[in-house]
Amino acid sequence: MDPFVEQRALARGEAVAPLPERGVLTVTGPDRLSWLDSVTSQSIARLAPGESAETLLLDPTGRIEHAIRILDDGETAWLLLDAGEAEPLAAWLERMRFMLRVEIADRGADFLVYGYLDRSAAGGEPPARPHAIANGVPLVWSDPWQSVQQGGWQYAGEGHPGGGWSWREALLERSRLAELDGVPSVDPSAAEALRIAAWRPTFSREVDERSIPNELDWLRSAVHLSKGCYRGQETVAKVHNLGHPPRRIAFLHIDGSDNIPAAHGDDVVRAGTDEVIGRVTSAANHYELGPIALAVLKRSVDPAAPLEVRHEGARLAAAQEVIVPPDAGSTVDVPRLPRLGAVRR
Secondary structure, eight states: OOHHHHHHHHHTTOOBEEOTTOEEEEEESTTHHHHHHHHSSSOOTTOOTTOEEEEEEEOTTSOEEEEEEEEEOSSEEEEEEOTTOHHHHHHHHHHTOTTOSOEEEEOTTTEEEEEEEOOGGGSSOOOOOOOOEETTEEOEEEOGGGSOOTTOOOOSOSSOGGGGOOEEEEEEEGGGGGGGTTSOBOOHHHHHHHHHHTTOOOHHHHOOTTOOGGGGTGGGTSOOTTSOOOTTHHHHHHHHHTSOOSEEEEEEEEOOTTOOOOOTTOEEEETTSOOEEEEEEEEEEETTTEEEEEEEEETTSOTTOOEEEEETTEEEEEEEEESSOTTOOOOSOOOOOOOTTOOOO
């Protein structure tokens, strides 16, 4: 099927995209939410049954180790994770249980996950989509990227395309797989193109071993800046209040005249040079925007500078659209102190 036709169907809310690589963990027990709240970046201790959130597990220096989509049903917290993340996160959580009343389980063998854009607010009858129900709660995660969450911060300017990103991820028992037979389905690449257009970062693509939330505008949905202590908080707060992210995510419009696609991991260079100033993290061909990408660049790169993407020997012209600006951060105006030994005049 034409990939642009699939993207349009998904964008209209008429189709679903299977997400076969999603991991599924559950955390049960009365201490589950307060415990997860204490070790991750978002305020989720009072998450109500049926509410969705996104939170990050950081290392002590603020670097991102896991990105967690979370939905609570009143008895169980359901964690949705990118490919390969369920097992290492479950192992880390097991080590951190101590005497708390929590139990962790990997439910990936029991449930599949599919995604779609919810256009019900636009009117009309939404298509039937089967989903699991637990404790009377539909197991459908709503992506908080659509708006800046309480306690969060947006580095991007006005007119953020995430405002139209009404993304949902539904869990369904694998034993009920046949119920999806009558639901229009598209290739997961259709969802990837729409995600990139919404400037939405994801762990498996945008994150590397150096990534901190500030670089990816992830304070918008996954970080609560005043919730209290958690691992890695000091770095997030210092960069936000006093410094600048060392790198910044940007949206790229790529020249597609030669029909050469950009790809994850391609170098981004200053036009006409071999100076590497970043890398492509996600790329797709969008049904309206054409070839697009997300890239993580050095903070100092001029937003107006012409860029090129190097892909297998080819050089593709690229223009950047600012997501995280070079001057992001330094939100607290701290008076400059005189240097030790300086003479006042």
